[in-house]
Amino acid sequence: MEIKDLLNQTNKLPNVPEVVRQLIQALNDPNANYSEISQKVSEDQTLSLKILRLVNSAHFGLSRKVSSIDEATVMLGMGRLKTLVIASGFSNSVAEVEGLDIKKFWSESFRVATLAKWFAAKTDNVDPDIAFTTGIIHNIGRLLLHLAQPNRAKAIQTLIEESNVSRSAAEIERLGFTTQEAGKALLDMWSFPADLGVAVAQHKNPTAHESPSPLAAVLNLACYINASVQEARDEESVKESYPTDVATLAGVSPDTINQLAEALTLESGLDGLAD
Structure with missing residues (x-):
């Protein structure tokens, strides 16, 4: 495919x-x-x-x-x-999506966007409004997969649950590409600013790229905190695993690690939009 x-x-x-x-x-x-x-x-x-x-x-x-x-x-x-x-x-933009809790999907996207804006405000490298927008659309490729190929999306989820592999590895095995790459292709097709598509494509592992995007790094930090909230991790464990190399790439100041308690309690206030 x-x-x-x-x-x-x-x-x-x-x-x-x-x-x-x-x-x-x-x-x-x-x-x-x-x-x-x-x-x-x-x-x-x-x-x-x-x-x-x-x-x-x-x-x-x-x-x-x-x-x-x-x-x-x-x-x-x-x-x-x-x-x-x-x-x-x-x-x-969509009413119902087979195999995807769409309200939860957007709620998490809103939180990632809010966190991305929070991190971007602590760097001179990334515009907070652009970071927010990229957070909203960071998972658009996964949404696209569920809309266009719901059975393949379900098979990927089954593989993740049964084999305990990462989502990216499961997508490559079942599709030959990742949904981050699909998301970038969709944003390019819509003629969105190129830096948004690059960030979406790189955000899972921004430091692995030859020309790493600071915006992708901000997005990675936002996703890290969002995952920590979902897992109900305490502040100390979040600090211990905080990706300092990614924070450096993003241009986020080193003392931000001492402000993560604030990040863990941020609310987007946007969930009403998905009703």
Whole structure:
């Protein structure tokens, strides 16, 4: 099997709103017209209603009810609104996925995104908004596999459970490629910024690449903390296994290891978008 066999099933690809794609394509553009993008968000009723419902939730604690995307931009700032639009657009890109708990999938993606932004804020090498976006889509290849080839996805999960091999090893055995590589191919097909695709492809083992991506390293750290939360690991054991070589590649300051207690308790506040 080849990656193109997944991408060619265009009717099964995630249905990401065009305005979300435009927003991601503009992430590296300092001259991007965000007022025009905000207008397009306002015109997408499903997207804007989801965002306004979340903005008015207790998590944001605003002093008054926000009734429009323009108001949300004023109250939260364009940076915060961008992350909400991207998260909402992706979490509503598919309704049901065979063999995948889609609410859990997006909840974990939101946490990884939040953690990636947290780590990126502690380095001069990676833009926090780009890190957040990459966290949202870091597992898009696995979603693609479940949408296009649910039986193969199930066979991979069975192999992992029965043979105790890593997911990447199981994917290579069953597919001939990893879902990280498939994710990069999908992002390239969508004309997303190249650094996002590279980070998605490298994030499982960023230090193993000839031209390692600091963004991939930030993503790896975020995934490490997310896995630690899932496994209910205590702070000391998380510190003991903290990948300092990856942190160095990311450009994260060495004293960040002493702030991991904060990372372990971060909440995305975005789970309502996946309802």
